[in-house]
Amino acid sequence: MVSRKTARIIQLADALSGRRVLHLRDAAALLGVSEMTIRRDVADNPGQFAFLGGHIVPAGEIEPDAPYELAREADSHATAKREACVQAARHIRPDETIFIDCGTTLEYLVELIPENYSITAVCYSLNVAEKLTRKPNVRIVMLGGVYHPSSASFSGNSGLETLDSLGINVAFLSAAGVDPGRGATCVHFHEVSVKQKVISLARESHLVVDLSKIGKLKPAFFAPIGVFRSIITEEGETQLPSL
Amino acid sequence: MVSRKTARIIQLADALSGRRVLHLRDAAALLGVSEMTIRRDVADNPGQFAFLGGHIVPAGEIEPDAPYELAREADSHATAKREACVQAARHIRPDETIFIDCGTTLEYLVELIPENYSITAVCYSLNVAEKLTRKPNVRIVMLGGVYHPSSASFSGNSGLETLDSLGINVAFLSAAGVDPGRGATCVHFHEVSVKQKVISLARESHLVVDLSKIGKLKPAFFAPIGVFRSIITEEGETQLPSL
DNA sequence: CAACTTTTGTGAAAATTATCACAAATAGCT
DNA sequence: AGCTATTTGTGATAATTTTCACAAAAGTTG
Numbered sequence: 001m002v003s004r005k006t007a008r009i010i011q012l013a014d015a016l017s018g019r020r021v022l023h024l025r026d027a028a029a030l031l032g033v034s035e036m037t038i039r040r041d042v043a044d045n046p047g048q049f050a051f052l053g054g055h056i057v058p059a060g061e062i063e064p065d066a067p068y069e070l071a072r073e074a075d076s077h078a079t080a081k082r083e084a085c086v087q088a089a090r091h092i093r094p095d096e097t098i099f100i101d102c103g104t105t106l107e108y109l110v111e112l113i114p115e116n117y118s119i120t121a122v123c124y125s126l127n128v129a130e131k132l133t134r135k136p137n138v139r140i141v142m143l144g145g146v147y148h149p150s151s152a153s154f155s156g157n158s159g160l161e162t163l164d165s166l167g168i169n170v171a172f173l174s175a176a177g178v179d180p181g182r183g184a185t186c187v188h189f190h191e192v193s194v195k196q197k198v199i200s201l202a203r204e205s206h207l208v209v210d211l212s213k214i215g216k217l218k219p220a221f222f223a224p225i226g227v228f229r230s231i232i233t234e235e236g237e238t239q240l241p242s243l
Numbered sequence: 244m245v246s247r248k249t250a251r252i253i254q255l256a257d258a259l260s261g262r263r264v265l266h267l268r269d270a271a272a273l274l275g276v277s278e279m280t281i282r283r284d285v286a287d288n289p290g291q292f293a294f295l296g297g298h299i300v301p302a303g304e305i306e307p308d309a310p311y312e313l314a315r316e317a318d319s320h321a322t323a324k325r326e327a328c329v330q331a332a333r334h335i336r337p338d339e340t341i342f343i344d345c346g347t348t349l350e351y352l353v354e355l356i357p358e359n360y361s362i363t364a365v366c367y368s369l370n371v372a373e374k375l376t377r378k379p380n381v382r383i384v385m386l387g388g389v390y391h392p393s394s395a396s397f398s399g400n401s402g403l404e405t406l407d408s409l410g411i412n413v414a415f416l417s418a419a420g421v422d423p424g425r426g427a428t429c430v431h432f433h434e435v436s437v438k439q440k441v442i443s444l445a446r447e448s449h450l451v452v453d454l455s456k457i458g459k460l461k462p463a464f465f466a467p468i469g470v471f472r473s474i475i476t477e478e479g480e481t482q483l484p485s486l
Numbered sequence: 487c488a489a490c491t492t493t494t495g496t497g498a499a500a501a502t503t504a505t506c507a508c509a510a511a512t513a514g515c516t
Numbered sequence: 517a518g519c520t521a522t523t524t525g526t527g528a529t530a531a532t533t534t535t536c537a538c539a540a541a542a543g544t545t546g
Contacts, residue, residue: 010325013354021295024503034525039504048354048377052264053296053533054503124387126376129369133392142397144367144387144405149376154385158405162387165400267533277495282534296503297533 008033008041012056013048021055080210083234085109088208091170094118099171099198100128102153102191105208106174107131113138122166124194125153141166148190155190163197171202173223175209177216178231183224185217195222204229211235251276251284255299256291264298323453326477328352331415331451337361339412342441343371345396345434348417348451350374356381365409367437368396384409391433398433406440414445416466418452420459421474426467428460438465447472454478 008031015030016022028035042049042056050059081104089112092098100106102125110131113119117137123129124143132140143163145156173195175184184207186192199205199222207228214233225231231238251274258273259265271278285292285299293302324347332355335341343349345368353374356362360380366372367386375383386406388399416438418427427450429435442448442465450471457476468474474481 010329010351010354014325014351035503036526037524040524051504052298052300055295126369126372129390130373133369133390133395140390141399142385142387142390144385144397144402147372147376147383147385152376154387156384156405158401158408159387161404162399162401279496280494283494294534 008037009045009048012038012041016049016056016058021052021057023055024051025054027056077210077212080212080234081105082108084208084210084232085112087234087237088172088206088232089113091172091204091206092117092119093169096120096169097122097167099123099168099173099202100132101125101172101174101195101198101208102128102151103174103176105210106172109172109208110135122163122168122198124155124159125151127152143194148188151188151191153188153191155194160193160197163194163201166201168198168202169204171198171205173199173205173207173228175207175213175218175222177218178207178209178214178225179217180215180225182217182221183226184228185219185221187218187220189220192220192222199223199227206230206232206237208232251280252288252291255281255284259292259299259301264295264300266298267294268297270299323455323477324348325351327451327453327475328355330477330480331449331475332356334413334415334447334449335360335362336412339363340365340410342366342411342414342416342445343375344368344414344416344438344441344451345371345394346417346419348453349415352415352451353378365406365411365441367398367402368394370395386437389433391431394431394434396431396434398437403436403440406437406444409444411441411445412447414441414448416442416448416450416471418450418456418461418465420461421450421452421457421468422460423458423468425460425464426469427465427471429463429465430461432463435463435465442466442470449473449475449480451475 011031012027015027024035024038027038031038042051046059048059049056085106085108088109092113094117097120099122100109107127110128113135115135115137119137120139120141121132122141122143123132129140129142132138141162143154143159145154145159147154173184176187177185179185186195205228209231211233226240228240230240254274255270258270267278267281270281274281285294289302291302292299328349328351331352335356337360340363342365343352350370353371356378358378358380362380363382363384364375365384365386366375367388372383372385375381384405386397386402388397388402390397416427419430420428422428429438448471452474454476469483471483473483
C-alpha cells in the first residue's frame with residue numbers, strides 16, 4: 001500500500017525533476033497541503049531532498065550542510081587538477097579515440113575537449129560519462145559492469161572485453177599515488193584490470209595527476225612509470241623515454 | 244588593471260567550483276570582507292551567481308525565479324507513468340535481480356524500490372543508473388556500449404554478452420508503442436537487441452507503459468504481446484496467459 | 487593636499503524562514 | 517461505533533536573512 005505520505009514524496013520528486021529548486025510555498029500549493037507537512041516530508045527524506053533557504057532542492061546536487069572547510073578539502077586541489085588537464089588536453093586530436101580514467105582529476109578534461117572536435121571517448125565512470133553527454137560532438141563508449149560507489153565507476157569482464165573491440169589513440173590515466181620506485185597506484189583494486197588493459201591497448205598513455213599525488217603509495221598498484229609517454233601535472237608535462 | 248572587486252569575483256567563482264553552495268558567512272570570512280560586500284558582488288553579477296537563502300549558488304545551476312508551470316509541462320504523462328510504476332513495483336522482491344529498461348517511464352520505478360530491499364538492478368541507461376546510485380542497498384550492473392543521446396542509453400555487443408552472465412528474476416520493459424496485433428515497438432533500433440535478449444533470459448517480463456502508448460506503432464518492433472507476463476499501466480495490471 | 491567619487495562597513499528595521507507545542511483531523515483496529 | 521495511534525494544521529516564538537540609510541574608509545583627480 002502506498003501511504004499518502006509516500007505519494008507526496010513521489011509528487012515532490014516529480015515536481016523537482018526538470019527544475020532545480022521549488023519553493024516551499026509552491027510545493028504546498030501544488031500538493032494541496034500545508035507548508036508544515038511539506039517541511040516534514042522533506043525532513044524525513046534527507047537522502048532525497050534538502051532545504052536551502054525556503055526552497056526544496058534535490059539532495060546530492062547541493063549539500064548545504066557540508067561544513068565549508070571539509071567540502072573544500074575534498075577538492076582542495078581543484079585548481080591544480082584543472083591546470084593539469086589543460087596541459088593534458090593538448091594531446092586530444094580531432095577524429096581520434098581517447099580513454100578517460102575515473103576519478104575527479106580527469107573530469108576537468110571533459111570540459112576542455114574542443115567543441116568542434118568530433119572524437120570518441122571511452123570511459124567507465126558515471127561522472128565522466130555524464131559530463132561527456134554535454135559534448136555534442138563526442139561519441140561515448142561506456143565500459144559496463146558492476147557499479148562501485150567509492151569511485152563511481154564500473155568494472156567487470158564484459159567491460160574488459162569491450163576494450164578488445166576498440167582502437168584507442170590516447171589514454172589519460174589518473175592515480176591516487178605516484179611512487180618514484182614502485183610506480184602508479186590507486187585505491188580501488190577493481191580499477192586495476194581496466195587501467196592495465198587500457199595501457200596495454202592504447203597507442204599512447206599519459207598519467208595525469210596533481211603534484212600532491214607524487215611520492216604517495218596507495219594499496220593497488222597498476223603500472224610502473226615507464227609505461228607512460230609522459231606524466232602531466234599542474235606544473236607541466238614530463239616526457240618519459242619510450243621503452 | 245584588475246579591480247579589487249574583480250579579484251573577489253574570481254575568488255568567489257573559484258571557491259564555488261567543487262562545491263555547489265557557499266554560505267554568505269563563509270564567503271565573507273574567506274575573502275576577508277563584510278557580508279554586505281559579498282552581497283553587492285553577487286548582486287552585481289547576476290549572470291554568474293545567485294542567492295538562495297543565505298547561500299551563494301552558481302547561476303544557471305539553479306533558477307529560483309523560473310516559473311513553475313513551465314518546467315512542469317515537459318512530461319505531461321508523468322503522473323500516469325509514475326502510477327504505472329507504482330503497480331509495477333509490486334513485482335520487486337528482496338534479494339532478487341531486476342532489469343530496468345531505458346526511457347522516462349521506468350525512471351520512476353527506481354524511486355519506488357523499497358529502501359530496505361537489497362537487490363541487484365541491471366540497466367543500460369545513464370538516467371536510470373544515476374538514479375540507482377542514490378539507492379544505497381541496490382547493486383548496479385550497467386550494460387556498456389556506445390551511447391545514444393536520443394534515449395540516454397548504451398548498446399553494443401559487450402553489453403549483450405554481459406547479460407549472459409546474469410540471472411534476471413524480473414524484467415521491466417517499456418515501449419513507445421503497443422499495437423494489439425503487432426506487439427511492442429520502440430523508436431530506436433539499437434534498443435531492440437537488448438530488449439529481446441533480456442526478455443529471452445529473464446524469468447518473467449512485464450511491459451510497463453502509460454495508456455497513451457496503447458494502439459501506437461513505432462518503427463522498431465521488439466516483442467509480441469504474448470511474451471510478457473503482464474502489461475502494466477496507470478489503470479492497473481493485465482495478466483497475460485503464459486505461452 | 488583638498489575636494490570629490492567610489493567602495494566598504496555597521497547597525498537597525500523589515501521580511502522571511504525555522505522550530506515548536508498543541509489542537510484538530512484522519513486512519514487503523516476490535 | 518469507539519478507542520488508539522498517527523498524521524496534519526495552526527499560531528506563537530525564535531532565528532535568520534534581506535534591505536536600507538548613513539558613516540567611515542579608500543581611491544582619484546587637479
